Amino acid sequence: MPKFNRQHTLAVRPQGPAKLSDFKLVESAVPSLDDGQVVFRNTLFSIDPYQRNLMGNGSSEWPTIDIGDPMGGPTVGIVEESRNPEFAIGDHVQSWVGWQDYGLSDGSDLRKLDPTVAPLSTALGPLGLTGFTAWYGMTKLHDFKPSGTLVVTGAAGSVGSFAAQLGKLRGLRVVGVAGGADKVAYLKNKLGLDDAIDYKASDFKEQVARALPGGIDAFFENVGGPVFPVLMEHFNPHAKMTLCGTISDYSDTELPTGTNYLPRLITIIHYRFLDIKAFATPYVMDTFPEFLAEATPLVTDGRIKYGEEFVDGFDTLPETFLRLFDGSHSGRKLIVRNDRT
Amino acid sequence: MPKFNRQHTLAVRPQGPAKLSDFKLVESAVPSLDDGQVVFRNTLFSIDPYQRNLMGNGSSEWPTIDIGDPMGGPTVGIVEESRNPEFAIGDHVQSWVGWQDYGLSDGSDLRKLDPTVAPLSTALGPLGLTGFTAWYGMTKLHDFKPSGTLVVTGAAGSVGSFAAQLGKLRGLRVVGVAGGADKVAYLKNKLGLDDAIDYKASDFKEQVARALPGGIDAFFENVGGPVFPVLMEHFNPHAKMTLCGTISDYSDTELPTGTNYLPRLITIIHYRFLDIKAFATPYVMDTFPEFLAEATPLVTDGRIKYGEEFVDGFDTLPETFLRLFDGSHSGRKLIVRNDRT
Numbered sequence: 001m002p003k004f005n006r007q008h009t010l011a012v013r014p015q016g017p018a019k020l021s022d023f024k025l026v027e028s029a030v031p032s033l034d035d036g037q038v039v040f041r042n043t044l045f046s047i048d049p050y051q052r053n054l055m056g057n058g059s060s061e062w063p064t065i066d067i068g069d070p071m072g073g074p075t076v077g078i079v080e081e082s083r084n085p086e087f088a089i090g091d092h093v094q095s096w097v098g099w100q101d102y103g104l105s106d107g108s109d110l111r112k113l114d115p116t117v118a119p120l121s122t123a124l125g126p127l128g129l130t131g132f133t134a135w136y137g138m139t140k141l142h143d144f145k146p147s148g149t150l151v152v153t154g155a156a157g158s159v160g161s162f163a164a165q166l167g168k169l170r171g172l173r174v175v176g177v178a179g180g181a182d183k184v185a186y187l188k189n190k191l192g193l194d195d196a197i198d199y200k201a202s203d204f205k206e207q208v209a210r211a212l213p214g215g216i217d218a219f220f221e222n223v224g225g226p227v228f229p230v231l232m233e234h235f236n237p238h239a240k241m242t243l244c245g246t247i248s249d250y251s252d253t254e255l256p257t258g259t260n261y262l263p264r265l266i267t268i269i270h271y272r273f274l275d276i277k278a279f280a281t282p283y284v285m286d287t288f289p290e291f292l293a294e295a296t297p298l299v300t301d302g303r304i305k306y307g308e309e310f311v312d313g314f315d316t317l318p319e320t321f322l323r324l325f326d327g328s329h330s331g332r333k334l335i336v337r338n339d340r341t
Numbered sequence: 342m343p344k345f346n347r348q349h350t351l352a353v354r355p356q357g358p359a360k361l362s363d364f365k366l367v368e369s370a371v372p373s374l375d376d377g378q379v380v381f382r383n384t385l386f387s388i389d390p391y392q393r394n395l396m397g398n399g400s401s402e403w404p405t406i407d408i409g410d411p412m413g414g415p416t417v418g419i420v421e422e423s424r425n426p427e428f429a430i431g432d433h434v435q436s437w438v439g440w441q442d443y444g445l446s447d448g449s450d451l452r453k454l455d456p457t458v459a460p461l462s463t464a465l466g467p468l469g470l471t472g473f474t475a476w477y478g479m480t481k482l483h484d485f486k487p488s489g490t491l492v493v494t495g496a497a498g499s500v501g502s503f504a505a506q507l508g509k510l511r512g513l514r515v516v517g518v519a520g521g522a523d524k525v526a527y528l529k530n531k532l533g534l535d536d537a538i539d540y541k542a543s544d545f546k547e548q549v550a551r552a553l554p555g556g557i558d559a560f561f562e563n564v565g566g567p568v569f570p571v572l573m574e575h576f577n578p579h580a581k582m583t584l585c586g587t588i589s590d591y592s593d594t595e596l597p598t599g600t601n602y603l604p605r606l607i608t609i610i611h612y613r614f615l616d617i618k619a620f621a622t623p624y625v626m627d628t629f630p631e632f633l634a635e636a637t638p639l640v641t642d643g644r645i646k647y648g649e650e651f652v653d654g655f656d657t658l659p660e661t662f663l664r665l666f667d668g669s670h671s672g673r674k675l676i677v678r679n680d681r682t
Contacts, residue, residue, distance in 0.1 A: 059604070061612035224604060243611050249604050261603035263400070263565060263590050270584050270619045271402035278611045 003030045006340075007070040008099040008317050013057040017251045017325055022055065023071070023318040031104035038087045038110070040077035040095065040103050045314075046124035047321050047334035048073060049247040059249045062280070071317070072098040074129055076113065076120050087112075094123040099317050101340050118300050125158055125333040126299045126306040127292065133281055134162035135291045137220060137242035138170075140284065141277045144240065146171030148217030151234075153227060155196065156183035156331030158306065159244060163220045164193055165304045172218065175211045177227065183331060191305060199227045208234065215239075224249040229261040235272050243278040251325065307332030313339045344371045347681075348411040348441040349658050354398040358592045358666055363396065364412070364659040372445035379428045379451070381418035381436065381444050386655075387465035388662050388675035389414060390588040400590045403621070412658070413439040415470055417454065417461050428453075435464040440658050442681050459641050466499055466674040467640045467647040468633065474622055475503035476632045478561060478583035479511075482620045485581065487512030489558025492575075494568060496537065497524035497672030499647065500585060504561045505534055506645045513559065516552045518568065524672060532646060540568045549575065556580075565590040570602040576613050584619040592666065648673030654680045 004027045011024035033039050053060035054072050065072055075098065079091040084107045087093070092113040097103035113123050125131065138144055150167040154160040155176025164187070167174040176187040179200040187196035195211040198204065208230055215236035221228065224246025235241075268274055298304040309332040311320045317336050323329045345368045352365035374380050394401035395413050406413055416439065420432040425448045428434070433454040438444035454464050466472065479485055491508040495501035496517025505528070508515040517528040520541040528537035536552040539545065549571055556577035562569065565587025576582075609615055639645040650673040652661045658677050664670045 059608050061608065224607060228607070229603065243607065246604070246607055246611065249608065252604065255605055256601045257599060258601055260597045260599055260601050262570065262601070262606055263587070263593065264596055265603055265606065266565060266569070266584065266587055267400045267402065267590065269617055270587065271621075273619050273621075276610055276617065278614050280612075280614075 003102075004028065005030050005100055005102045006314055007101075008314075009068050009070050010055055010065055012067070013064075014052075014055055014251065015057065016253065018052055018055055018322060020318050020322070025315070030102045033081055033083055033104060035083050036106050037082075038079050038084050038093075038105055038107060039081040040079045040093055040105070040110075041338075041340065042075040042077040042095070042097070042101060042103060043338050044076035044121055044124060045099060045317060045336040045338070046074040046129070047317075047324065047336060048129070049245060049250065049324050051321060052247075052250045052325065057253060059246070059252050070098045070100045071321075072096065074124050075103070076123055077103060092120055094128065099314075101314065101338065118296065121308055121310075121333075121335055122299060122306070124335055125308060126162055126304060127295060129281060130158045130333060131162050131295050131299070131304075131306075132288055132291045133244060134159045134166060134220075135295060136279060136281065136284055136287065137244045138163050138166045140287055141242050141279045142218065142240040142275070144170060144172060144218045148236070149173045149175060149212065149214055150218040150220065151175050151177065151212070151216050151231060152220040152222070153177045153199075153231070154222030154245075154247065154331075155187055155191075155193070157222060158331070158333040160220070160222050161187075161191060161306065161331070162304060163222075163242075163244075165191055167218070167220075168192060169298070169303065177223070177231070178331065179327060186331075205230055218242075220244060221246070223247055229259075229264070232261075232265060232268055235268055235274050237272045239272065239274050241274060241276045243276055247325070309334055311336050313337070344443075345369065346371050346441055346443045347655055349655075350409050350411050351396055351406055353408070354405075355393075355396055355592065356398065357594065359393055359396055359663060361659050361663070366656070371443050374422055374424055374445060376424050377447050378423075379420050379425050379434075379446055379448060380422040381420045381434055381446070381451075382679075382681065383416040383418040383436070383438070383442060383444060384679050385417035385462055385465060386440060386658060386677040386679070387415040387469070387471075388658075388665065388677060389470070390586060390591065390665050392662060393588075393591040393666065398594060400587070400593050411439045411441045412662075413437065415465050416444070417464055418444060433461055435469065440655075442655065442679065459637065462649055462651075462674075462676055463640060463647070465676055466649060467503055467645060468636060470622060471499045471674060472503050472636050472640070472645075472647075473629055473632045474585060475500045475507060475561075476636060477620060477622065477625055477628065478585045479504050479507045480632075481625065481628055482583050482618045483559065483581040483616075485511060485513060485559045489577070490514045490516060490553065490555055491559040491561065492516050492518065492553070492557050492572060493561040493563070494518045494540075494572070495563030495586075495588065495672075496528055496532075496534070498563060499672070499674040501561065501563045502528075502532060502647065502672070503645060504563075504583075504585075506532055508559070508561075509533060510639070510644065518564070518572070519672065520668060527672075546571055559583075561585060562587070564588055570600075570605070573602075573606060573609055576609055576615050578613045580613065580615050582615060582617045584617055588666070650675055652677050654678070 566589030
């Protein structure tokens with residue numbers, strides 16, 4: 001049976017939230033390799049909120065993929081052909097080729113994985129971009145010291161839960177914010193956070209006040225939207241904020257109306273010396289080895305817990321991705337398993 | 342003729358913008374001194390925007406004066422009685438006793454002034470809190486390097502014009518923002534800024550685009566209000582912003598409505614790594630001697646120009662203060678001369 005390479009490509013840039021018709025499934029030949037190259041077959045695909053930004057027409061200001069390009073993102077694959085002495089057939093690799101069956105590389109952008117150290121799927125989650133994002137924002141961007149209260153939004157999500165657990169390991173009091181009673185119970189009972197707030201609850205503001213009697217000293221922001229203006233009132237002087245993402249705004253093409261909270265944020269920065277920092281992982285990958293060295297034992301011995309939800313079938317990639325944005329997603333890392341063997 | 346001490350005290354906290362009836366003129370005995378103390382008569386009073394914040398009921402989160410207290414702020418005075426060996430009758434001093442004829446001090450909060458070095462009034466302006474505020478925000482909070490474009494809002498004001506001229510002396514391209522054609526002409530022709538923008542002009546946004554073809558690398562914010570959301574679109578990656586003040590918001594007791602620009606500012610911080618810092622002069626007075634050493638020659642030899650507008654009469658203090666907030670003020674440092682001799 002002749003092999004071919006399926007790709008989920010960008011058909012049109014979304015108008016507002018992404019939808020299935022923004023994608024187009026195309027097939028092409030499997031790439032052929034030259035000296036020094038390897039061809040690998042992708043077995044696992046990472047589903048991440050930032051992929052919405054790659055589609056364009058939203059709040060992001062970073063580069064987008066072109067119409068007709070496959071969706072970008074990390075994958076786990078297995079080497080099928082090699083003319084590179086550093087890679088053997090059967091080697092497991094983590095690549096960045098996105099939503100397609102096959103990838104071609106000279107090896108420089110591949111990370112070899114050892115399945116005896118940790119499950120291969122962790123290379124897309126706690127020992128991949130997900131964990132690295134949390135670790136960098138908690139360690140390198142700001143060094144959150146073991147005192148005071150850390151608030152993490154999107155705390156049941158894969159990045160947020162890693163950040164929250166890192167906060168606990170460093171001796172901070174950690175309060176998680178998530179949507180729904182199930183996630184709040186997960187944060188308190190499974191992750192051992194000190195408190196958790198349900199932003200979907202009718203008494204959200206009262207929960208915030210109860211959970212933050214001493215204010216906020218450190219803040220890991222993953223969400224954006226209407227939750228932030230409520231939380232920002234609780235910043236203590238000299239509070240540090242890591243701006244990791246604002247998933248709730250990614251599909252916005254117009255600004256919201258109503259109360260203009262910008263002057264209030266400026267006032268809080270002015271009088272409380274709030275220190276907000278942001279980062280982008282592509283610029284800081286030089287610290288990835290340091291991250292792996294610290295995080296691997298934490299993940300493999302269970303000091304940092306992580307959740308995964310596997311979905312089977314290459315065809316399901318777009319619909320699985322869309323589940324990130326409708327609020328129904330559990331927060332566990334979504335990974336699509338390829339059915340092509 | 343028996344002497345008495347006039348004070349302009351806070352009668353009620355303002356509702357919105359301050360007004361004359363928020364003040365009350367009272368008279369009391371001139372303070373009498375103990376060993377180690379001096380009594381001085383105030384001859385010059387500083388009029389500053391932050392004094393609105395001392396009155397309460399506005400956007401500020403810093404301590405206010407109590408009802409019945411005299412308005413706070415810097416003064417220049419002359420020693421009339423001394424039981425402190427470091428001060429002689431006739432010495433010139435800068436104090437912080439605010440809007441009253443006389444002050445009593447043990448000397449620890451007084452700065453001795455030498456009228457042969459610079460005019461005494463400069464101790465309230467370019468060689469006082471005004472210049473210090475600009476210098477600290479341009480030097481210590483952020484160290485604005487000699488490359489790229491600096492934007493200063495409120496650039497015709499006493500703090501802003503000092504900051505803008507410091508920027509020129511450090512080799513930055515400096516664009517000032519001010520209200521009205523006269524101020525724009527002043528910024529270009531008298532202060533020698535590279536460009537100036539009139540935020541009151543109907544083509545304000547076009548002026549911004551024309552003046553900032555290469556974007557903003559450094560920003561000294563004095564104003565707040567609706568001007569900032571227009572300017573923030575022009576921040577370059579890694580731009581640095583000194584948040585000095587937001588005079589246009591000081592009297593706000595409610596947030597504005599309309600477009601909510603908070604998510605847009607968060608997006609700009611997120612994707613352009615905008616670095617916003619704020620400070621408060623009371624916490625950083627240890628650097629005042631360093632400021633004076635650097636600024637005194639710049640001011641006395643004219644490399645930093647400053648404007649002053651003198652108003653005569655203790656009675657005029659409240660009405661002179663109110664001129665800061667109605668947009669009619671020229672931007673020159675307002676100083677009230679006492680008529681008491």
